[in-house]
Amino acid sequence: MKKNQIRFFASVQTRITAVIAIVLLLVLSANVVAFRVSSETVQQINQVFASNAVIVNLADTLQTAQGSMYEYLSTKSSSSLENFYRYEQELRDQTDGLNDRNVGNELLMLEKNIRSMTQSYLTVSEDAIQARRGRNVEEYKASFARASELFGYINDYIYTLNSRRFAQNTENYLSLLRSMRAVERMSLLMILVISAFALTICAVSVRAMIGPLGKLSEAAERVAGGDFSVDVPKSRQADEVGVVTNAFHKMLGSIRTYIESQRASLEKEAQMKENELSMEAHLKEAQLKFLQAQINPHFLFNSLNAGSQLAMMEGADRTELFLSRMAQFFRYNVKKTGGDAALSEEIASVDNYIYILNVRFSGDIHYEKQIDETVDLEQMRMPSMILQPIVENAIQHGIHDDHENGIVTLAVDPVPENENESGTDCVRITVSDNGTGMTRKQIEAIMDRSGIEAHSPDEEEKDSTGIAMENVISRLELYYNRKNLFSIWSDGPGTGTEVTVLLPKEPDTVRKNGSEGRSGSDYGTGIRPDLVRNKLSSTEEKDYVSDSDSRR
Amino acid sequence: MRKFVYLMAVVLGFTGILVIGLFIRYRNQAMQLDAGTDNLKTYRKHYLFVSSDESQMLRDIYEKTASACERSGVWLEWCGKDTPGEYTASQCIDLSIAMKADGMIVYPDGSEDLAGAIERAFGQGIPVVTILRDIPDSDRVSYVGVSNYQVGDLYGGQLLSLLHNGSNEVCLLTDAGDSENETQLLYTQMVQAIKNGAPSGRTMELRTESVDSRTDFDAEEVIRDVLLGKERPDILICLNSAQTECAIQALIDYNLVGEVQVIGYYVTDQILQALRQELIPVTMTIDTDALGEDSVQALNEYLELGRVSSYYNITLSGITPVTAARYQQKEKEAVSDGEEAG
Structure with missing residues (x-):
């Protein structure tokens, strides 16, 4: 005063x-x-x-x-x-x-x-x-x-x-x-x-x-007419007029700040909506690709179960095991698509996938797991369908030409908060191979989400692989609402490739972007749970109903 | 709008300054009327010029003397001039004594007790210098003028050139103010000069007529009587400018040009014109500059040293119609030089 x-x-x-x-x-x-x-x-x-x-x-x-x-x-x-x-x-x-x-x-x-x-x-x-x-x-x-x-x-x-x-x-x-x-x-x-x-x-x-x-x-008249762009410079006068002018100047500034904050809020909301639509688009795109690639996966999944039962009845144990693992793999895919899963489930899915490939390639695929026991695989949640596409890439593009000597290693170990850029305790999943390796340009292409043309010159493969990697990265970022969780390392052609995924341990990190109590299927999407459920309900309900469908 | 206001402020400010300046100027002009004596030039001495004769010659002498006084830091005042009373030289000297003047330059007028007045002045410590007319037996400290020996010789020489064959009647007009001794000396010298120089067959009869220049109209009356009298002179000699001017006018009025030769005295405009028209053959003149300068110098010298030369000689020269133009030119140059110096 x-x-x-x-x-x-x-x-x-x-x-x-x-x-x-x-x-x-x-x-x-x-x-x-x-x-x-x-x-x-x-x-x-x-x-x-x-x-x-x-x-x-x-x-x-x-x-x-x-x-x-x-x-x-x-x-x-x-x-x-x-x-x-x-x-x-x-x-x-x-x-x-x-x-x-x-x-x-x-x-x-x-x-x-x-x-x-x-x-x-x-x-x-x-x-x-x-x-x-x-x-x-x-x-x-x-x-x-x-x-x-x-x-x-x-x-x-x-x-x-x-x-x-x-x-x-x-x-x-x-x-x-x-x-x-x-x-x-x-x-x-x-x-x-x-x-x-x-x-x-x-x-x-x-x-x-x-x-x-x-x-x-x-x-004042212009402001009253809704024009807040009017410029009222601060007055140097120390009299009543100067005081009123400066007060008006301050008031105008406050109004502008308020309007700006409102605009930012609206923009943020719009961005969230855009994210929601983007996630939806990614899912739909992946699903579309999957559906295009697979003909009636439910029928295949049910058929595999039927084949497994037949093999068991005929005493063909190895056939029964193969068909059973295939059925598990496809079930997992159908069940977890669009949701999250425990790290153990993801690793199991990779195991099934390797087993299937080894049956296909007569045990040529050398696969190793190095799991740190301190990591609680059951409690560690992550987006589903993350590790299998990475392992698939390592096999198809890394050691594809040399299955005999090629080896794919999956390592899981904890990373304390002071040893990583995210600033929180993480679990690091590393998928490495000793195959053809990648050029810097190829790595940058993937990381920039522009595809993996250099890694996979084949047009058909490029599409599926590129979409898969982009999908993996996007889902990770959306799930954790963070960047830099996915990285690729290679010293160049012939030196192998190492793909690292960081999974933050803090459950709050995930919840910050949504609300507590949401189902695993909509974590990280930024989409309202009810909307996600509605959008995916037709597919999921079918899966649960049949429980024998398999989709990739 | 803002530019207009500023322009108006500037114009009004300028006008205001101008008006205030004019205001102060007029005010100062009014104030100067009442200015005191602080800015006036001061003089170290106060001399009085005493002359009852106010003819052109004396006025010229006063002017030259005043200039000389000005140069030596002396204020010169013509005693009794512009006052209602008319004073003789003797009265003026008494007046100057009462005024406590520092010195006097006196043109003697033949008034009574002039020597006594000079003595009284001298007794009061006021030195007196006489000019043109000397009072040798007085206490005047110096005389500045011409020697009557020289004047007689000069007039004699002029007479010789004017004498015609046979007897010549010559009339010398004297002034009542001239002392008898001085007149006698002049007369004698002139006669002597004629005797010595006159060719055979040319004789001269010289007579004198006294004119009292202190009395109004006396000169004109005397000259008319002389020229129209039974014994009209062939040559008329004047000893001051008033006589000369009267004589010239009489020659014209009575149609005597050529019949009477007038030897004039001093140079006034009228005399100079008469010379150029050859109405008169010659006029004698004195160097007024030297007269003024010497008289002031004599007083200054006496006041500073307590002694001074008793006689300062001033040259007398004759101007003929031939030399009149040259004289006029020299005077003009002197006047213009004086104005430039002023």
């Missing part, structure tokens, strides 16, 4: 308030500046003629001082003397404000002249006053004349300065008026431009703040 809190300075409210404050401040500053400058200009205009006033005051004071001096010299009254000194001081104060430097300006030099002359005048006046007080008539008269002369000069210069100041001030006044009008126009223009600038800032800022909302609403 704390994490989602919007910082004070990042909130839309604060930012809008700040933008408005900046805009107001800008416009206010422009107004203040314009007002201040106008005010200063007006003040300047008011001050333009102040210098004339100073000069006129100076002339008045000078006149008064001269009058006071004349009065004192005439009457010798103390009041006039007092006035003279007062005005003398005033004169000094006023002339102190005048220029006293040599500068390149005629008016300022006039000021300097007036200042100097006034000082001279005051000195001479003082002389006259002192002479009058000392009753030195000649001297005070001469000093008064001299002072009067200077008074005249000063007045002339004051008049000149005043006139020229007035002319200059009038010019300044007109110039100031022009400047003031220009400043007024510039102020107005400045206020307008700054206002427009401020409005633009306002518009840009508000757009930057609110703009993403428009995009968000557009995206």
Whole structure:
């Protein structure tokens, strides 16, 4: 909750308030500046003629001082003397404000002249006053004349300065008026431009703040319309809009993930259905091949039983044994097709098959079994009809051309989990021969399930063998729901072949793909048991009914 | 849209800067009217130019002197000019004393007590340099001008070239401001020059007429009387530019061109035109540049060293209609050089 809190300075409210404050401040500053400058200009205009006033005051004071001096010299009254000194001081104060430097300006030099002359005048006046007080008539008269002369000069210069100041001030006044009008126009223009600038800032800022909302609403509309492909990028804004945008972005991501998982689930289900159909197709294909190859196996199986009984009655024990083993072999085939069986049953089926071939080939087939006693053959379940096709291949393709020296070995031994790739305890079944061997290409062809053309160039054989091996591998993978359970090893032509089948011991491995309690006939197919039973029921029910049919 | 907004912001920003710039410019323009003395050039001295004569020649001399002052960091002011009162040179000197000037360049006008005023100024530590007219018995520290011996010789030489056979009436217009001694010296030198150089059969009778150039219209009246009087001179000698201009105008007005030869003084536009039209045969002129330069130098030297040469000689030369064009060209070049330097 704390994490989602919007910082004070990042909130839309604060930012809008700040933008408005900046805009107001800008416009206010422009107004203040314009007002201040106008005010200063007006003040300047008011001050333009102040210098004339100073000069006129100076002339008045000078006149008064001269009058006071004349009065004192005439009457010798103390009041006039007092006035003279007062005005003398005033004169000094006023002339102190005048220029006293040599500068390149005629008016300022006039000021300097007036200042100097006034000082001279005051000195001479003082002389006259002192002479009058000392009753030195000649001297005070001469000093008064001299002072009067200077008074005249000063007045002339004051008049000149005043006139020229007035002319200059009038010019300044007109110039100031022009400047003031220009400043007024510039102020107005400045206020307008700054206002427009401020409005633009306002518009840009508000757009930057609110703009993403428009995009968000557009995206929301599209999502509402079912379009989840809409792209709402994450916002870097830390305000409310940014929070909403990021939340929407997250929500959209979650929806997409959910949809994806649903799609994967559906795809998985479809894959399972495909597996089911594939298994069914394999079975049907094998059955079809078998049925094509055998004419009425039930009839043959029943006939073999009948022949066995006949031989027993006639005392032909070997014939009876042969027919009996044949009948067992075919019974097993018919009974276990499409289901699973104990490893012992598979090995027994191989034994029967070898026995039959040895009868056919007068005992030429050399067959050895190396069964590890630690392996519980009865409890070890596996798909049926796995070992017999492998052994059949070893005989037909491995030692076919050299039965006398050829030998087929069936070995069963346990493989601990740490010694195999599957990571579980397994039973390894190895069918090896010392026959013609296989090329790498042939092995790869089988393992890639593209047939065993190289191993069996004969078209008819290629079909049956290829289908058999592919069938074996597929059923193993489907049964255990694993790969790499089947492997072929050969050093090349003439070096024999070794086929290895790994049977995982974990019963759960099998059950993971189906459900516990299923019958052995549907383990590993991924098909619902009831469906399998229904599909195979016609065949199986016939087998069980007759119990003497034989199929391969 | 976003581009438009940015463009608008840029344009408005630029306009704002422009407007603010103009605003500041106008504001500064207004403020400059009230500028103080801080940015003004300062001068180390303050000299006063004292002359009651405001003729073209004195105005030119003032200009040249002011230029020389400017070059040496001195502010030169024409005392009493542009004021309502009219002051004599003596009054101006008193005025300058009251102003506590650093030095004075005085063109004596023959006013009373001029030597006394110079003495008062000198007593206040203010040196005075006289120009063109000397007051030798005063406390002036130096005189910058022409020697009347030279002037007499020069005028005599010009007279010789103008004398016709027989008796020649020559009238010398003197100025009330000229000292009697100086006038007498000039007169004597001229007579001596004629005596020494005049060919046989050519004689000269020289008389003087005094013109008070301080009084308005006096020059024109005196010259009219001289030219229209019973004893009309064959040659009229003027000693300042105002007399010369009046004489030229009188020659034209009374149709006396060719009958009366006028030896002028100084060069003004009118005098130069008269020369080029050959209304007058010759005019004498002084080197105003040298006059201005030397007078300022004399004051500076005195103020710095406490002593200075008492006499700076300025050359006087004659301009005839033949040399008038060359003189005019030189003046134009000098004016244009001065403007470029300015």
